[in-house]
Amino acid sequence: MTAYSWTIDDAGWGDSVLVESLRRTTEFFDSRGLSSTVFAVPKPWGETMSAEWKEALVAARGAGHDLQPLGLTHSDCYEFGPPAWPATSILPTLQSEYDERSEEYLQRYTVDKLRGRVEEAIAIFSTDYGIEPTVFRAPCGAVSKPMFGALQEVGIGYHTGMFISATGYEQWQEDGRNLSQKWVDNIPYRPFRWYQGIVEAPILNEYTWHGSGERSEEFIELAHQDLDRISQHSPVVVIMMHTHGIADDFEHTFRVIDAVAEHVGRKPGASFVTLGELAASGALDEAATVEGPDILEV
Numbered sequence: 001m002t003a004y005s006w007t008i009d010d011a012g013w014g015d016s017v018l019v020e021s022l023r024r025t026t027e028f029f030d031s032r033g034l035s036s037t038v039f040a041v042p043k044p045w046g047e048t049m050s051a052e053w054k055e056a057l058v059a060a061r062g063a064g065h066d067l068q069p070l071g072l073t074h075s076d077c078y079e080f081g082p083p084a085w086p087a088t089s090i091l092p093t094l095q096s097e098y099d100e101r102s103e104e105y106l107q108r109y110t111v112d113k114l115r116g117r118v119e120e121a122i123a124i125f126s127t128d129y130g131i132e133p134t135v136f137r138a139p140c141g142a143v144s145k146p147m148f149g150a151l152q153e154v155g156i157g158y159h160t161g162m163f164i165s166a167t168g169y170e171q172w173q174e175d176g177r178n179l180s181q182k183w184v185d186n187i188p189y190r191p192f193r194w195y196q197g198i199v200e201a202p203i204l205n206e207y208t209w210h211g212s213g214e215r216s217e218e219f220i221e222l223a224h225q226d227l228d229r230i231s232q233h234s235p236v237v238v239i240m241m242h243t244h245g246i247a248d249d250f251e252h253t254f255r256v257i258d259a260v261a262e263h264v265g266r267k268p269g270a271s272f273v274t275l276g277e278l279a280a281s282g283a284l285d286e287a288a289t290v291e292g293p294d295i296l297e298v
Helices: 016-031 051-062 093-100 102-106 111-129 145-154 167-172 212-230 243-248 250-265 275-281 283-287
Strands: 002-011 036-040 066-069 203-206 236-242 270-272
Touching: 002 016, 002 051, 002 243, 002 250, 002 275, 016 036, 016 051, 016 243, 016 250, 036 051, 051 066, 051 111, 066 111, 066 275, 093 102, 111 145, 167 203, 167 212, 203 212, 212 243, 212 250, 236 243, 236 283, 243 250, 250 270, 275 283
Parallel strands: 002 036, 002 236, 002 270, 036 066, 203 236
Antiparallel strands: none
């Protein structure tokens, strides 16, 4: 039995074009009988979320999609930890900018300060959507040991931000023309129990990043290869999407969704499930049969 979860990042963050991106994608999922986990920024750029975004999120929730928090403000890529791969590969200046201001950024990473941010995110979700979050995702995959301490203290037991592969982002790079399979070797390929006992559900890959529609067939083939390989390692598979990447090419995005759904449908016992459902059922805990490595410096 393998559970596959579609996740969509950066909801609540951006203009009407991105609101429409979420609406169209969740409606397409609905038309296929699929659901997704939408990671929404509770307080984008430190401001109250627009009424248009809230309406779209409430509609998605009403249609059966899962809502979970993506940080608190996503004002930068250092909100919950130092810059991390693959964000540093997509935007190399992240590391140099962090290095220049590291003393300032390091002041953020205490359990108390990060707990305050998580608690504010939880309060917004409770007030605006009547939801008690169970899964968390730090923006840009940037995490720290104190973040896991903060999650543990507020009762959120699950995080998803580490990547198994970032081949899906190579189209973004000038020399990134090779879409062959390249997986990391520093984390388990299945959910694992990490700092403070938090279960980390790693992300398989992303196939709808900017420019991927120009090589749609190649990205679909990459997805097929990834799906076949991950099914040998993990009972839980997380796939990443971004509202802005989706809006870059809706036709490609919907082709990917159909291609993945069809491929998964041929696997015995496979199903599509939201991360919230996996957390509530205990499936994420059951899948976390290994311990994560101590690889974070902060």
